[in-house]
Amino acid sequence: MAAMFEPKHASTHEERRVYGRYEKLYTLNDFFAALYFLVGSIMFFYESLMVPATWCFTLGSVHFLLRPTIKVAREFHIAQLPLPGDDE
Template identity: 50%
Template sequence: MKPLFHHENRQKSERSRRVYARYELAHTAADFIAAISFLIGSVMFFFESMQTPAIWLFVIGSVFFLIKPSLRLARELTLYRMGEINKLADREEQED
């Protein structure tokens, strides 16, 4: 099994490609939500009456910026574990 964050882990099987694609979609959605939150929050800061909601949008955007690397790590750990399970299954078959 290749180490974490190695491109070959993503292409090992149809299942690993689907897992990779799902995590990429989630990562892109988190990126988009973070960017939109910061953009809207920035515009709201021009109006004093909207500064509190703007702060909340910055907090929400920050949470989504935190989610992004968390998703990547979860994806890589999932792909790594999938490879380890495949290795164990191959060993079991060879012992039979």
């Protein structure tokens, strides 16, 4: 088992696959955070849309909170993968 946040641990096919999956999730999360903030900013120009705009900002903030959570989950998942030679 590799140490968490260890940049030099072995890069196996399974590790690259897991890393790629989390990177896709991380990018999708960033996209939604930006989208919520953009939509909220546009809505803020209209008095009648202030409440939904505030909810957009809140949802965008939740997505920003998910960023480090996704990274920690990725590192934890990768750390649980067996290293080459561990099965011997």
